[in-house]
Amino acid sequence: MSSIPPDREDFKILIVDDTPANVEVLQKTLEVEGYNISVALSGEKALTIASRFMPDLILLDIMMEGMDGYETCRRLKADPKTTGTPVIFISARNDIEDVVEGFNQGGVDYIVKPFKSGEVLARVKTHLQLHSLKKQREALIQELEKKNEDLVSLNEIKNKFLGIAAHDIRNPLSSIKGFVELLELSGESFSQKEHDEMLQLVGKSVNEVLGMVDDLLDISVIESGNLKLDLGPGDLTALLKERIQINSGHARGKDISINEDFHDIEPIVFDRGRMAQVLDNLISNAIKYSPLGSSVFIELRQEDGWTHVRVRDEGQGIRPEDQEQIFRGFQKLGARPTGGEKSTGLGLAIVKNIVESHQGKIGVYSEVGKGSTFEVALPNLEMPDYRF
Numbered sequence: 001m002s003s004i005p006p007d008r009e010d011f012k013i014l015i016v017d018d019t020p021a022n023v024e025v026l027q028k029t030l031e032v033e034g035y036n037i038s039v040a041l042s043g044e045k046a047l048t049i050a051s052r053f054m055p056d057l058i059l060l061d062i063m064m065e066g067m068d069g070y071e072t073c074r075r076l077k078a079d080p081k082t083t084g085t086p087v088i089f090i091s092a093r094n095d096i097e098d099v100v101e102g103f104n105q106g107g108v109d110y111i112v113k114p115f116k117s118g119e120v121l122a123r124v125k126t127h128l129q130l131h132s133l134k135k136q137r138e139a140l141i142q143e144l145e146k147k148n149e150d151l152v153s154l155n156e157i158k159n160k161f162l163g164i165a166a167h168d169i170r171n172p173l174s175s176i177k178g179f180v181e182l183l184e185l186s187g188e189s190f191s192q193k194e195h196d197e198m199l200q201l202v203g204k205s206v207n208e209v210l211g212m213v214d215d216l217l218d219i220s221v222i223e224s225g226n227l228k229l230d231l232g233p234g235d236l237t238a239l240l241k242e243r244i245q246i247n248s249g250h251a252r253g254k255d256i257s258i259n260e261d262f263h264d265i266e267p268i269v270f271d272r273g274r275m276a277q278v279l280d281n282l283i284s285n286a287i288k289y290s291p292l293g294s295s296v297f298i299e300l301r302q303e304d305g306w307t308h309v310r311v312r313d314e315g316q317g318i319r320p321e322d323q324e325q326i327f328r329g330f331q332k333l334g335a336r337p338t339g340g341e342k343s344t345g346l347g348l349a350i351v352k353n354i355v356e357s358h359q360g361k362i363g364v365y366s367e368v369g370k371g372s373t374f375e376v377a378l379p380n381l382e383m384p385d386y387r388f
């Protein structure tokens with residue numbers, strides 16, 4: 001852990017004393033060391049200045065006109081803004097009762113006037129160090145508490161998801177089991193055509209289960225940080241055309257038109273298989289969450305050293321509060337598929353991880369009732385500073 005940083009202007013000290021000559025001596029002593037100083041000539045002023053200036057340490061005289069140092073200290077300690085600020089009393093009163101009273105009021109130290117500047121500096125430095133360590137420790141504790149909360153909520157999401165995934169996988173498995181039993185028991189009574197149809201349905205259910213298991217495996221590989229990209233220069237235009245083609249049956253089934261706005265682009269470096277997954281997820285989501293007869297627009301262009309793919313739909317849109325969640329995985333939110341498609345809530349989490357593994361970015365712009373635009377930006381490696 002670091003001790004006092006060399007730049008002492010980072011530390012603010014408030015001097016409180018109603019005798020200007022005393023203030024001047026202290027101020028000079030501390031300013032020479034580079035501390036950032038503010039001054040209050042009464043207890044009342046100290047309270048207002050402290051809550052604005054937010055000092056790291058307060059040097060407080062005890063015998064003052066009006067509010068004395070003890071009362072000032074009590075009030076500083078009662079204010080949540082200054083309750084943690086260390087207070088050092090400076091006083092000509094050196095009876096043991098006075099010193100004890102100073103500590104009772106929440107002071108951390110007591111310096112007797114007339115003081116030696118070396119002593120003041122040494123005590124100030126020690127208490128600033130202690131205070132700084134205390135603040136660091138509090139920040140660390142807060143960070144740990146936050147991480148703990150995140151872990152608890154992640155665990156809850158995962159448990160919930162496991163239930164959903166088991167249920168989703170159970171459906172196609174039950175249907176496979178049903179067909180297999182039917183064929184086993186009374187296979188001979190079916191015509192060849194019925195036989196083939198049943199086998200086709202079994203094949204479809206097997207593919208559904210495989211798709212889900214693949215997604216689950218992807219998520220666990222990604223979450224363990226083991227996603228390895230197979231990078232190489234490639235033709236993103238050709239890949240995008242291929243993935244649109246593959247999704248066109250799904251779109252036709254819902255009478256959705258896919259419109260291309262492709263600009264000429266230079267080849268870029270990416271992992272072909274992984275990027276196919278990204279494009280498939282975005283295109284299939286656009287179709288999945290759009291009403292029958294609507295349009296999907298897909299744009300490809302290069303700008304400022306970045307390659308952008310934008311997939312826009314005229315679907316139900318995503319609520320602002322859901323827009324961050326949808327990339328977190330295990331999330332199925334407001335929008336539901338419009339054609340009875342499957343939805344496991346893993347696609348975008350996988351997409352985000354793949355895009356970020358390419359040092360790229362993904363964002364969404366969406367208005368409920370109007371539609372959504374998902375944008376992926378992939379950098380040329382010399383230009384990693386793109387911002388949406």
Ligand SMILES: Nc1ncnc2c1ncn2[C@@H]1O[C@H](COP(=O)(O)OP(=O)(O)OP(=O)(O)O)[C@@H](O)[C@H]1O
Pocket residue numbers: 215281285286288289313315316317318326331332333334335336342343344345346347348349372
């Ligand atoms: N284009 C879109 N329009 C509206 N909502 C969307 C869109 N794309 C995603 N969503 C919302 O984000 C959620 C998460 O999407 P994601 O692709 O991760 O999962 P999914 O489509 O439900 O399942 P899958 O794992 O099969 O992709 C969806 O359940 C949906 O509510």
Ligand SMILES: [Mg+2]
Pocket residue numbers: 281284285346347348
């Ligand atoms: Mg999806």
